[in-house]
Amino acid sequence: MEKPLNAAQKLIQSHLLEGSMTPGKEIGLKIDQALLQDATGTMVQLELEAMGLKKAKTEVAVQYVDHNLLQTDFKNADDHLFLQTAAARFGMWFSRPGNGVSHPVHMERFGIPGKSLLGSDSHTPAAGSLGMLAIGTGGLDVAAAIAGEPYYVKMPEIMGVKLTGRLPDWVSAKDIILEMLRRYDVKGGVGKIIEYYGDGLKQLSAMDRHVIANMGAELGATTTVFPSDEITREFLRSQKREDDWVELKADEGAEYDHHAEIVLDELVPLIATPSSPGNVVPVSEVSGKEISQVVIGSSANPGLRDFWIAGAIVSGKTVDSEVSFDVNPTSRQIIQNMIKNRAFANLIQAGARFHQSGCMGCIGMGQAPASGTISLRTMPRNFPDRSGTKDDQVYLCSPETAAASALTGKITDPRELESLFDMSYPKYEAPEEIIINTEMLVAPPDSGKEISLKKGPNIQSLPEFEKLLDEYDLPVILKMGDNISTDEILKAGAEVLPYRSNIPEISKYAFIVVDEGYHEKALQAKNSKGGHVVVAGENYAQGSSREHAAIAPRYLGQVAVLAKSYARIAWQNMVNFGILPLHFKDHADYERIPEGANIILSDMRKQVQEQNEITVKVETEDQSFTIQTKHQLSPRQREMILNGGYINTFKKEKV
């Protein structure tokens, strides 16, 4: 008899193309579905253009527009038109601006238990609520998956979380994931898949599970998996897609690498205090603090129930006169159903400010709170300044806690509503039938090859990168210390973000935080010497996974980096875009290379192909010497470096 498997292992096994299910070892997974949002999607579409993709090879690929909706100048609207033409050209669905937040819309319209989903958004794991294997990653990984390539990831450990008992009144799904964050904090899920099971699941609707799977990202988990059961089936039936249901559950006697149990009856309303989703305490510990804003919505509380309960709590009352009560409806479909079940009217009557469907304040697109005041949000993240206000004080909580606090103007444990307003916990009854709205989902055409990409002036095709040469004589134009972050390599923020679809423009900001002269020096070296090298210490390029931190230096002629060590994702990005990341074999050599030195590389194609070590000649003002470096490239990655990056490799092999 075969070894019994848990649900996560079943999902992986059924998609395993390379490797074995040994935690920590690289595996290659077949990807069935792809999810793109607009903030990362413009670059993915440009990558697909550069790769010469004819048609998406995943079963389903969907381009959503939910991030950049404010349109304060032409750039957002131009991006929307570009993405619409690109989606049609490459055979993807297009979810039009304002149709809704990607994760819940994807779950409602496209989610299928047992399938795999790769998305260029960190909350992609939300689809694990349906029993999918749903992983968020960088743009080029998703582009590769759309082109039919496997997704490579280290086999995670599986953590089984048993849910038992019943949630008390005024406590809901958000409090379960906040309890997980209270226990395990923001790194507790790193290298793990979180799998929920147990009798407690019976009380959780598919959208409740979405809340938990979505914010599994805040635990640092690779993904979260729920079984696909009768509740999943009921959800798909309500979405008129019952045929897509298949069962998925752990085998009898399946084992987990880690164990946890949550007794639901013991939970109380919880809240994440500023400025980390892991700073979780009971609401009662911080109640009474004055607030200026309450925001409900986002992919972390997207369900009809979540809006209904908030509406039921404020029904017939008026929110505090000094609280801005902002409501971000998840999707146009949700709005229609909120109208039908009176949630919309209840919220409006009580004083809600309704916004268009989308991520909005969750990713700092508007809704910034007033200086130094408290904002309560049902959103997944409260990192400093994410709201757009530098000294923000953002707390994360359930819709129940948010609505109770909106009424009182202070952080309020929703259980207090019983005495404050003589209210009993409103019992949600899901409607027999929900309204389905697909008007703003544009299906891919049969053939997209005639469709030309609409590119506004800020959308520039991905530059072509040349293959690795044999001989180089390159200046070291920048020498850095330890722990340089991708924010220092290519900063974020309102000034730079709009140029993500414009490599020539965004490259002007490369390394500007550490050396304002970098851009100029790099262009000079590119013209006179064919490129440049930078030198760094330990943990180079830590932090955000943005691939522009590799693309922009590469565009400016960066051939290689010499560092003591690299952060994992950035190292992968460099390789993907053809920058050779070399490690000092002897860390003491770091000290011997000054800024301005020349690096002589010889017989490079052979060295990269055949050796793990690369000999580097260094010429300084007063001496010349040789050092040994190494790389850690797999055979697949050696090929990429030789070809000048993944895209050239893809074009060479597949097109």
Add this chain to the structure above:
Amino acid sequence: MEKPLNAAQKLIQSHLLEGSMTPGKEIGLKIDQALLQDATGTMVQLELEAMGLKKAKTEVAVQYVDHNLLQTDFKNADDHLFLQTAAARFGMWFSRPGNGVSHPVHMERFGIPGKSLLGSDSHTPAAGSLGMLAIGTGGLDVAAAIAGEPYYVKMPEIMGVKLTGRLPDWVSAKDIILEMLRRYDVKGGVGKIIEYYGDGLKQLSAMDRHVIANMGAELGATTTVFPSDEITREFLRSQKREDDWVELKADEGAEYDHHAEIVLDELVPLIATPSSPGNVVPVSEVSGKEISQVVIGSSANPGLRDFWIAGAIVSGKTVDSEVSFDVNPTSRQIIQNMIKNRAFANLIQAGARFHQSGCMGCIGMGQAPASGTISLRTMPRNFPDRSGTKDDQVYLCSPETAAASALTGKITDPRELESLFDMSYPKYEAPEEIIINTEMLVAPPDSGKEISLKKGPNIQSLPEFEKLLDEYDLPVILKMGDNISTDEILKAGAEVLPYRSNIPEISKYAFIVVDEGYHEKALQAKNSKGGHVVVAGENYAQGSSREHAAIAPRYLGQVAVLAKSYARIAWQNMVNFGILPLHFKDHADYERIPEGANIILSDMRKQVQEQNEITVKVETEDQSFTIQTKHQLSPRQREMILNGGYINTFKKEKV
């Protein structure tokens, strides 16, 4: 028997405090109500603070928040909190962010036939739809009116526009005002009040009249007046304020200074082409052009009917897949009524993107269209770049034309819907009862004196300005040519606008367009010599009425301007803030004063008080001479200049 009066004359006569009703002569009007919006209101509130106002003396004053709603950083939200405390402190109503657009909300909740209204927004005349005398003007004028002072304006001429017949199907109020703009263009109303009368009025609801009165601003009119009749009464009844109704109509045999007649039956759907509201042509002349965006809403089409008709047209259909169909609901009250009459569901189902209630794209707060594409809007203005997109192509039209075009993806004459969709013109029936929503209107407290103003870091009290001295020896730090605009004195745009409530900060941008060194030189002159002078040619400070173009230079020590001539509003603003605007008596003297010269002013208090001419001594590098200048100050204004501006005068006399 007295001379018969038209409605406009009756309104003026009943508010006349100073002067006589002779066109072109200055009159002083009693102001009953004041309207502030947030973009101009922060400065008005700071002025009231500087004036030491205890309590608003108008019968009603309302601070609306409808412009700056995006909150991309702390500044908007800080402004909202500031405005809320200021409204309470000074005894005003506060219409909370997202409650709705000022003009329709004011009409619904506060408008009273026969009363006068002064607003710090150019579309304030919209309240003329109810038979009010409603005028838009600069901030300090409104501050003065709130403090109980008369409003001074030149007596306008009255243009009587007779409406006869009935509107054809598919033609509505917007087409009437577009016809006026087609005939008279954007300066046709300058110095005039437009008064509508005639049998055709019977077909126009109060909100239809609002459409026409609102866009009277685009004719350049001082204001627009409709009679108050049974339709006005019905409107007030529907708003549960029938007791506020009084009749207002022109006397039998009343005369007008100008005459016009519109035969409604002859009207066709009209459209204003880029980039002026005066570029009006029949829709049929431009039909077939591809569009990327349709926006309905704004104070120029705010009524329930306007949304209903758009909803009825798109009902059961889906908007073109390449058109963003944006809906800006006027107010929270309108949303509730749109839900009730199914307009909301019809629009959503067809693909509308609903936004929060407010001005939104109408004042370039988001909704910028894609580069070089056509946007159709029911808004009042299509000036170049107002949308936020530099090469925008904005057309202005009725909700009927907008909805028809959203369906086809091309500019479409709504009459074509009969053949395209086998549709007859939907007949609107106003609901028997409408829902009234006042939850987000905060009444003023009985006493506001205990309330302290909440000022975020970007909100700085208005600086105090010193009175006129007797002796000055000031450098000319800037010499300019003719037609310098207020955009050159203090530019607008996203970088500068957020500093409107922060004079020290915004002063860094003063004259930056003409001389980047101005700020530095002005500070130096202020420290070493006590101030400075600038020299200009003809028509100095033309353009926008922004008072910051006077306040910022004054803050930096500008004592006087020497110019050949001045634009009217800016001249008034300078006087209000204590800058002495001097005219060259001999224009040839302009040539004799180089940048860097010294201006010696002597015995100034006596000269300003007693003389129309001011003797000015000029010292250049190689000579010294005397020139004659004059001012055109009224006795009231001489007093202001002596005191250092209106605010000091007010404090001296009234507090």
